[in-house]
Amino acid sequence: MTAETVLELKEVTKNYGDFRLDKVSFSVPKGTVCGFIGQNGAGKTTTIRLILDSVQRDGGTITMFGQEVIPGKSDSLREDVGVVFDEMGFHEFLTPKQIDKIMKHVYKNWNSELFFIYLTRFGLPSGKKCGDYSRGMRMKLQIAVALSHDAKLLIMDEPTSGLDPIVRNEMIQIFREFVLEEDHTILLSSHITTDLEKIADEVVFIEGGRIVLSGNKDEILMKHGLLKCKKEDADKISDSFAVYREIDDFHAEILVNDRESCSKLYPNAVIEPATLEEIMIHYVNRMKTSGREGV
Amino acid sequence: MKGILIKDVYCLKRKLFYWGITVFMAGAVCLMFVISSKHGNLAKFFAEWENTEDPESAADAVFMIPFLCKWVLSIFLLLPLAAAFDLVQSVFTDDENASFYKVAASLPVSRFERVGARATLIAAALSSGIVIDMILLAFCVPATDLLTYREAMEVVMAFAGVALLCQSVALWFGYRFGAQTAMYGNLLTLAGLAVLTVLGNLKLLKRTFTAPDELKSGYLYDLFDKAVSFLENKGHFVLLIAVPVFAVCYFAACSAAVRKRGVA
Structure with a gap:
């Protein structure tokens, strides 16, 4: 692990019987926004639970801020971690004022003043019960x-x-403002790839409990492309470039993993840039049809 | 742990009003009951029954009426304690409904502290229930001949012991098998206590139920008398047994929480 890595997972495994997180390895560099992409049920939440040590892992190592997360013994590491879930876990009858009093005794570095500044900025009334907040307000809280x-x-x-x-x-x-400070890092799990395209520096793509693609977002977007051709020309594209071929009655759309080399090799082919969503869909389809692991 | 306890206090605060009403009503009913039994309509009713010309009814009155009144009073006295344990259960249910376990798992709070907060809450409910019962008894006992302070406290301690046993097993069940199974922990404890009671009195039960009809009622009375005598004189044993069981269940819950994470 380099000194600039905030979070690193090495061959992390969790077996639920009907679902297995299989040797998940990736790292999140300091000062970046890492988008954790995958469809529902791909293993994103399980991975996050393993990072937070809220479920027991079956194998592998997790390192956070340069320290190994030892199961059941690394609670203090969470002092420096802020967690936001898809659903608010606070009781609906609690008000932000009460949450402030609770958190004051949970976090050593809790800053009440800052908390109320954020509440004002996000337009959250501090005396109102969380249950009366809209979904957006709950997330902001x-x-x-x-x-x-x-x-x-x-x-x-x-x-x-x-x-x-x-x-x-x-x-x-x-989130952008948060990462302006150079020692701030975000791991953002989402299946809404358009959000990640706007903000992510790094991308980790998980499918079926396995990491199929990870790296710098811009590099991934630059390397991948959608090659469009006639159905009969689809087989001419080398397997080493083609991630997945989507073929209908007349046309073919092929996701290629090296746009530049591909355009040199097939100068007549039209290769368009691919979005993260298109890349995700093609990798998922490839796994569904062949069961092969990604690059 | 302090933060988690403050959260529990906020959960309790919503229901403190209802608990206060329960305590107040139980106290008021107890006082009315003891005053009436000494100076009011109940006293007149007892006197009429005792002075009846039917000797069998008079004998019943002498033994049974004070006995029944004492137990009715005891049940009212136990209401604040029962309500305190119900409050604790409601905190756990609130946590479950809010999916607070997710937030709890993300906080820099160890599992020992999280289980410790629950155990503290149970101990606080037990203590506050016992203290309130002691206060109620201090008002009621001098006003009646139905029960002595010691007898009543023994009953209170026996009940507190049973409640603590139930909560202890439920605490362990909640962490070992999931929050939804805590109720089964309660039921299992009550069933276990019933089985132990039967096994401990097997000889007496056998004698009672195999006895000829003419002796049966006498034996039944003996059995009943033994149970009442235990509650009135040795009730504190139940609490004494419950305390180490509570400690064992706390450590078992901690161990389960470490192995099976993701529970609040």
């Missing part, structure tokens, strides 16, 4: 809690799912 104890790492599990585009955009703006 979680973010306010996560940002008020000087967290160095934000771990978010589908924070933008179910939110309208305006609120999603607001939240992305908040």
Whole structure:
């Protein structure tokens, strides 16, 4: 692990019987936003639970802030971690004022003043019960809690799912501000790839409990492309380039993993840039049809 | 742990009003009952029954009426304690409904502290229930001849012991098998206590149920008398047994929480 890595997973395994997280390995560099992409049930939440040590892992190692997360013995590491879930876990009858009093005794670095500044900024009435908040407000409350104890790492599990585009955009703006400080890092799990395209520096793509693709987002977007051709030309594209071929009655759409080399090799082919969503869909389809692991 | 306990206090706060009403009503009913039994309509009713010309009814009155009144009073006295344990259960249910386990798992709070907060809450409910019962008894006992302070406290301690046993097993069950199974922990404890009671009195039960009809009622009375005598004189033994069981269940719950994570 380099000194600049905040979080590193090495061959982390968890077996639930009907679902297996299989030797998951990836790292999150310091000061970056790492998008953790995958469809529902791919293993994102399980991975996050393993990072937080809220479920027992069957194998592998997890390192956070340069220290190994030892099962059941690394609770203090969470002092520097802010967590946002897809659903608010606070009791609906609690008010933010009461949450402040609770958190004051939970986090050593809890900053009440900052918490109330965030509440005002997010338009959250501090005396109102959480249960009366809208979904967007609940998510903002979680973010306010996560940002008020000087967290160095934000771990978010589908924070933008179910939110309208305006609120999603607001939240992305908040995340951007958070990572402006160079020692702040975000691991953002989502299946809404458009959000990640806006903010992520790194991307880790998980499918069926396995990491199929990981790396710098811009590099991934630059390397991948959608080659469009006639159905009969599809087989001419080398397997070493083709991630997945989607063929209908007349046309073929092939996701290629090296756009530049491919365009040199097939100068007449039209290769368009692929979005993260298209890349994700093609990798999932490839796994479904062949069961092969990605690059 | 302090933060988790403060959260529990906020959960309790919502229901303290109802608990206060329960305590107040139980106290008021107890006082009315003891005053009436000494100076009011109940006293008149007892006197009429004792002075009846039917000797069998008079004998019943002498033994049974004070006995029944004493137990009715005891049940009212136990209400605050029962309500205190119900409050604790409601905190656990609130946590479950809010999926607070997710938040708890993300906090820098160890599993020992999280289980410790629950155990503290159970101990606090037990203590507050016993203290309130002691206060109620301090008002009621001088006003009646139905029961002595010691007898009543023995009954209170026996009940507190049973409640603590149930809560202890439920605490362990909640962490070992999931929050939804805590109720089965309660039921299993009550069933276990019933089995132990039967096994401990097997000879007496056998004698009673195999006895000829003319002796049966006498034996039944003996059995009943033994149970009452135990509760009135040795009730504190139940609590003494419950305390180490509570400690064992706390450590078992901690161990289960470490092995099976993701529980609040």
